[in-house]
Amino acid sequence: MTHDNETIERQQQQQLITESATAFARRELSPTAVRTGAISRTRWKALSELGLMGMLVPEDLGGLGLKIGDLAPALTALGRPLLREPVVPSCVLAGSLLAGVPSGSRQAHLLEELCGGSLLPAVAWQETYRLDAHHDATTLVGEGDGFLLSGRKILVVPGDEFDGLLITAAMDGRTALVWVSAGASGLSVEKGRAADGGGIATLQFDRVYVHASDVLATDAAELLEEALDLATLAASAELLGLIQGAIEITMDYLRTRKQFNKTIGSFQALQHRAADLFIQQELSAVAVSRAVSDFEAAKDARGRAIAASRAKARLSSSALIVTKEAIQMHGGIGYTDEHDIGLYLKRALTLSAWLGNAAEHRARFARLALGEAA
Amino acid sequence: MSEKQQDWNAMSDEEFRRVVREFFVNHYPEHLRYSPSRRRLSEMRGWYDTLSRHGWVAPAWPAEYGGMGLDPGKLVIFIEEQEAHGVARVPDHGIVMVGPLLIQQGTEEQKRRYLPRILSGEEIWCQGYSEPNAGSDLASLRTEAVLVGDHFVVNGQKTWSTLAQDGTHMFMLVRTNKEARKQEGISFLLVDMKTPGITVRPMRTLSGHEEFCEVFFDDVQVPKDNIVGEIDKGWGVAKALLSFERLFLGSPKLAQSALARLSTLAALAGCDRDPVFRDRFVALQLDVDDLNGLYRRFTSQVRSGERLGPDVSILKVWGTETFSRIGDLIVEVAGGAGMIDGPSPFGGETFDVLSTFYNARPSTIYGGTNEIQRNIIAANVLNLPSA
Numbered sequence: 001m002t003h004d005n006e007t008i009e010r011q012q013q014q015q016l017i018t019e020s021a022t023a024f025a026r027r028e029l030s031p032t033a034v035r036t037g038a039i040s041r042t043r044w045k046a047l048s049e050l051g052l053m054g055m056l057v058p059e060d061l062g063g064l065g066l067k068i069g070d071l072a073p074a075l076t077a078l079g080r081p082l083l084r085e086p087v088v089p090s091c092v093l094a095g096s097l098l099a100g101v102p103s104g105s106r107q108a109h110l111l112e113e114l115c116g117g118s119l120l121p122a123v124a125w126q127e128t129y130r131l132d133a134h135h136d137a138t139t140l141v142g143e144g145d146g147f148l149l150s151g152r153k154i155l156v157v158p159g160d161e162f163d164g165l166l167i168t169a170a171m172d173g174r175t176a177l178v179w180v181s182a183g184a185s186g187l188s189v190e191k192g193r194a195a196d197g198g199g200i201a202t203l204q205f206d207r208v209y210v211h212a213s214d215v216l217a218t219d220a221a222e223l224l225e226e227a228l229d230l231a232t233l234a235a236s237a238e239l240l241g242l243i244q245g246a247i248e249i250t251m252d253y254l255r256t257r258k259q260f261n262k263t264i265g266s267f268q269a270l271q272h273r274a275a276d277l278f279i280q281q282e283l284s285a286v287a288v289s290r291a292v293s294d295f296e297a298a299k300d301a302r303g304r305a306i307a308a309s310r311a312k313a314r315l316s317s318s319a320l321i322v323t324k325e326a327i328q329m330h331g332g333i334g335y336t337d338e339h340d341i342g343l344y345l346k347r348a349l350t351l352s353a354w355l356g357n358a359a360e361h362r363a364r365f366a367r368l369a370l371g372e373a374a
Numbered sequence: 375m376s377e378k379q380q381d382w383n384a385m386s387d388e389e390f391r392r393v394v395r396e397f398f399v400n401h402y403p404e405h406l407r408y409s410p411s412r413r414r415l416s417e418m419r420g421w422y423d424t425l426s427r428h429g430w431v432a433p434a435w436p437a438e439y440g441g442m443g444l445d446p447g448k449l450v451i452f453i454e455e456q457e458a459h460g461v462a463r464v465p466d467h468g469i470v471m472v473g474p475l476l477i478q479q480g481t482e483e484q485k486r487r488y489l490p491r492i493l494s495g496e497e498i499w500c501q502g503y504s505e506p507n508a509g510s511d512l513a514s515l516r517t518e519a520v521l522v523g524d525h526f527v528v529n530g531q532k533t534w535s536t537l538a539q540d541g542t543h544m545f546m547l548v549r550t551n552k553e554a555r556k557q558e559g560i561s562f563l564l565v566d567m568k569t570p571g572i573t574v575r576p577m578r579t580l581s582g583h584e585e586f587c588e589v590f591f592d593d594v595q596v597p598k599d600n601i602v603g604e605i606d607k608g609w610g611v612a613k614a615l616l617s618f619e620r621l622f623l624g625s626p627k628l629a630q631s632a633l634a635r636l637s638t639l640a641a642l643a644g645c646d647r648d649p650v651f652r653d654r655f656v657a658l659q660l661d662v663d664d665l666n667g668l669y670r671r672f673t674s675q676v677r678s679g680e681r682l683g684p685d686v687s688i689l690k691v692w693g694t695e696t697f698s699r700i701g702d703l704i705v706e707v708a709g710g711a712g713m714i715d716g717p718s719p720f721g722g723e724t725f726d727v728l729s730t731f732y733n734a735r736p737s738t739i740y741g742g743t744n745e746i747q748r749n750i751i752a753a754n755v756l757n758l759p760s761a
Contacts, residue, residue, distance in 0.1 A: 129643070129710035129718075155710050193715040195728060200714060259511040268761070269745060320702070327580075327735050331509050331743060332534050335736045336586075337578035345580065345735075349705070349728065353712030360709060 014070050017051075021074035024050055029081040031340035034347070037084075037197050039120070039161050044085050048117025050074075053091045056230070057099045061111050068230060069292045072237035076288070079241025080248075082347055084198065086120075088238060089157040089354075093231035094121040097166050100227065101177060101217040110164075110179065122162035124153035124203055125224060131356035132364065138205065140169040140176050140215070147171075147215060149178060149186075149208040157354065159199015160189045166216070167205070168224055175221040179214040180205075195349040226301055229308040232355045233288075233295055236311035239319045239351050240288050246344040247277050250326040253341075270329065277325055280318045287314035306369045313361035316352035323348040381437075383445045391451050397430070398459040408460035408631075411729055412585055415498060415540035418464045422495040425464070431493050432469050439477055439485070440493045446674040457630050465537055468492035468499035470622055472545055472564075475615050479603055488543075488564070502532040502546030502565070502589060503612070509534075510746050512547070513556040513609065517591060519548035519563060521598065521605075526550075526563065528571075528594040534740060538587035539576050541567050551606050562608035564600040571595075581732035582715075614681075616742065621673070621682060623741040624689025626666045632700040632730045633662050636707070639727070642720040643707055654703060661696045668692065684754035687747035694744060698734035705731050 028043055047053065055071050057063020071092070078087065091114065098111050098121075113119035127135040138151025149169055156165075164181045180187060186208035194200040217223065254265030254274060264270055291311035298304045323345040327334040334341050352358065382390060401424050406417065415422075425431045433452045435441020444452060473492050476485050491497040508515040517530025528548055538544065544565045551559030567574070571594035576584035603611040636655065640646040672686055705712040708727040717724040738744045752758045 126710065129708065131709065155713065194713050195715050197715070258507075259509065259514070261514075269748070324698075324735070328738060328743075331739050332504065332586075332736070335579055335739060337580060337582070342580040349731075350713045353705070353708070353710055357706060357709060357712060359706050 010070075013066075014073055017055075017066075017070055018073040018077055020050060021052075021077040025077050025081050029078065029083060031082045031343045034082045034084045034197070034343055039085055039158060039199075041120070044120060045117040047085060047087060047091075048115065052087060053095065053117060054111075054115030056092065057095055057111060057115060061099055061108065062115050063095075063099070063111070067296055068233055069296055071234065072288060072292050075234055075237040076241040076244070079238035080245040082242065082245065082343055083238065086122075086158040086198070088231055088234045090120055090122060090162070092234040093123050093227055094166055096227040096230050097123060097177060097220075097223060098216070100223040101220065104213070104216070106179065106213050107216060120158075120161065120163050121166055122156050122158060122164075122201075123166045123227075124156045125168045125228070126155050127151070127153060129155070131360045135168070136170040136175065138167070138169045140171040140178060140210065143209070146212050147178070147210040149180065149205045149210050151205050153203045153205075155354070156201040156203055157194070157198065159193075159201045160191045161199050165203070167203075168220065171218065174219045175224060176215060177217040177220040177223070178210045179216055180208055180210060184208050195353075196343070196346040196351075198350065222301065226304065228355060229295075229301075229305050232308040232312045232361075233291055235351055235355055236291065236308075236315040237288050239315040239348070240284050242344055242347055242351070243281050243284055243315075243319055243322045246323050246326045246341065246348075247281055249341055249344070250274075250277070250329050253330055273325065273329070277322055280322050284315055284318045287311050302368055306365060309356075309361040309365040309368065312356060313358050313365055316356075316361065317358035319348040319352055320358075380442075382442055382448055385448075387447065387451060390448055391455060394452055394455040395459070397428070398455060398461055401428075402459060402461050406462050408635075409462040411581065411583055411733060412537065413462045413464075414537065415465050418462065419495070421462075422464045426493060426495050429493075431495070432473060435469075435473055435477065439473070439489055441473075446670065446676075449673065450670060453625070453627060457627055457634075460631070464495075465498050465500075465540055467501055467536070467541075467545075468497065468543075471501070471615055471619065472499045472543075475545075475602065475611070478614065479611055481599075483599070484564070484602065497542045498540055500535045500538040500541030500544050500567075500587075502535055502538075502544045504534040505531055506533055510743050512742075513560070515547055515549060515560065517546070517548050518552070519550050519561060519596065521550070524598050525595040526598065526601075528563070528565070528591045528596055530591050532589045532591075533577075533586075535574075535587045535589050536585060536740075538567075538574050538589050539584070543567060544589065545602075547608055547612055550608075554606060557609040559606050560608045560612070561605050562602040562611040563596055564602065565594070565596050569594050569596065579732075580735065581729065619741050621669075621676065621686055621689060623737075624665075624669060624672070624686070624691075624693040626662060626669050626693060628733075628737065629662045629665060629693055629697045629700060632697050632704070632734075633659060635725075635730055636700055636704050639704055639707055639720075639725055642723060642725055643709070645707055651707065658696065658700055658703065661692075661699070665689070665693050665696055684750050687742075687750045687755075690741065691744050691747045691751075694734070694737040697730075697737055701731035701734040 051064055054063035055066045059065035095114055098107055101107050125135055127137055140147050140149050162182055164179060167178050167180055169176050186206040188204040190202040192200045257264045288311050291307040294307035295304050326341050327345055330341050333339050432441035433444050434449055437443035469492060473489060476488055505515050519526035519528045544567055546563050546565055547560055548563050549559055550561040571592040573590040575588045577586050579585055640651060645651045668689055711718040711727050717726045
């Protein structure tokens with residue numbers, strides 16, 4: 001009975017979160033807002049008021065102490081009209097790293113700011129384009145009372161629009177996690193552009209001085225893996241929203257565009273392909289919800305990793321299938337920068353490749369779930 | 375001058391290949407090699423002049439009109455060498471479309487007036503077919519031309535004109551008879567883009583390039599003699615070009631150069647020996663090989679003077695969809711670099727991961743969408759009944 005009541009209570013809570021995220025998305029987000037490129041700090045603050053930043057942060061650290069199952073539907077709702085603000089990179093990934101490090105005053109302070117929407121952190125962990133490669137060439141070495149950070153990180157989202165960085169670095173054969181503020185001496189930021197127009201940066205650390213209090217963890221390899229898996233699943237949930245949004249726009253087009261004196265949606269060849277898109281959407285929805293419940297129920301990190309890879313393998317693939325087909329169905333107008341549907345394709349490219357594309361996650365799934373021989 | 379009278383077809387294939395390769399190596403500007411997207415006229419002007427000086431602008435035109443007069447075998451070698459060296463396309467609507475059309479259907483005066491200026495690069499052509507409400511359903515076009523005395527007065531709007539901002543002339547379809555059935559009241563006009571009343575507006579594409587334009591016509595006066603073929607019979611003229619365009623759009627060039635890019639990236643990313651990659655690469659390579667085979671079948675048909683049938687549509691479908699699959703695999707192989715806009719560093723080199731993927735998007739849309747090509751195959755090749 002208690003279990004049932006808990007389930008019902010949780011469902012009601014999830015419904016509430018989803019409804020408020022949907023209302024927020026309607027009120028605050030639109031593909032047009034994505035065009036401006038820059039992150040809106042006002043919207044970042046508003047997202048924090050929605051409870052988004054602290055949703056997964058434990059209650060004793062000032063968060064709501066909820067689970068991915070509560071956050072995922074909200075991310076899907078926000079992904080539908082496209083989301084410029086880096087909720088998954090800067091709140092899910094950074095937030096779970098911060099929540100997972102040993103308690104300390106630095107940690108408490110950063111989490112408070114993050115949950116309040118006044119901090120926009122970026123996580124710098126990746127050093128090559130491949131998910132399965134080593135990312136440990138950046139080093140941290142002792143220097144007087146503090147440490148020196150040297151190395152290079154790539155694909156840092158969101159470009160240079162961060163207040164500070166969570167950086168992984170090798171120290172004494174382990175993975176340390178340090179905090180470095182934007183503008184630190186010895187830090188150079190080379191800003192690039194992601195496919196969706198958002199920022200993406202290559203960071204160079206030339207003996208950046210790190211205070212002892214900014215070394216948040218000295219053995220964070222497992223924490224990083226766990227946080228990446230959580231972010232991978234969260235990105236999949238956002239991709240689901242993107243797929244739904246792209247299909248909605250495309251079906252509207254099929255219902256209104258006329259050629260040969262007919263609405264093009266009345267052509268059977270296009271109807272069949274529209275049906276195929278719907279199948280992709282529903283497969284994607286079930287992949288996310290299964291992965292979310294597997295993730296929550298998993299006994300160990302391996303179980304969570306398998307769940308995350310399952311979702312990302314499906315969603316990275318389906319998002320590209322759907323958005324490419326959406327462009328094709330729009331015809332020429334879909335290829336112009338003027339129509340919103342192209343923004344969905346670009347966002348799909350970005351989110352599909354970030355944290356591992358479909359092929360990389362299939363390979364990872366094979367290694368983890370099938371016990372592929374090394 | 376000597377090269378202009380050369381009988382290329384008398385050469386052995388090996389000798390011809392050597393001459394062509396040397397020509398590209400000696401003359402083609404290094405910085406324009408392996409261009410991921412279409413180049414503007416301003417970038418290609420020097421190369422156009424070089425080709426023109428050597429009589430190499432129009433490899434496929436008969437020698438009597440100033441072309442190289444290559445037979446299909448030699449033409450394929452020419453294209454292969456062009457591809458292997460990474461030679462970009464000059465703005466070539468005049469060379470590839472208007473020239474062959476005028477040679478086939480133009481008046482003597484039109485040939486005399488237009489062909490030499492295509493060869494010299496003095497005049498650059500663009501196409502005016504599609505309209506906002508006449509895309510796949512091209513025959514429903516509404517830009518109209520009314521004959522008043524010695525001139526047509528043209529009013530309306532064209533769209534998807536490739537690089538029209540660089541064009542000095544446009545070949546276009548206009549409605550000259552509103553009473554007649556859709557296809558029957560259309561005429562084929564040649565228009566000087568400097569004529570008052572023409573406005574060109576470039577459109578930005580997904581990849582951020584201004585490759586296509588909208589062109590507006592407001593009481594534009596076009597001399598009556600600028601019509602190709604008879605009045606109201608332009609659909610037939612355009613159809614001859616369209617099948618030519620489908621041949622051109624089905625050229626293995628796109629897919630071949632994409633495959634070369636894929637191969638380069640695989641080496642840069644270090645997965646060229648990976649068995650999963652090799653399986654997929656070879657599948658695509660064979661797709662391109664057989665596309666080549668199909669293409670040669672159709673080009674020799676053209677060379678021998680046969681009209682192309684509706685079955686040429688298979689080329690465009692297979693060519694562009696193979697191209698698109700290669701673009702997908704490039705993005706996949708790139709891993710995390712697949713999210714970067716523009717060139718990404720790979721070791722000491724750079725590689726633009728998304729350019730092929732982006733270029734593949736319009737390829738299945740322009741020149742008659744692949745849906746329309748499939749309709750043509752179903753209705754006119756397989757003779758399946760209409761709904």
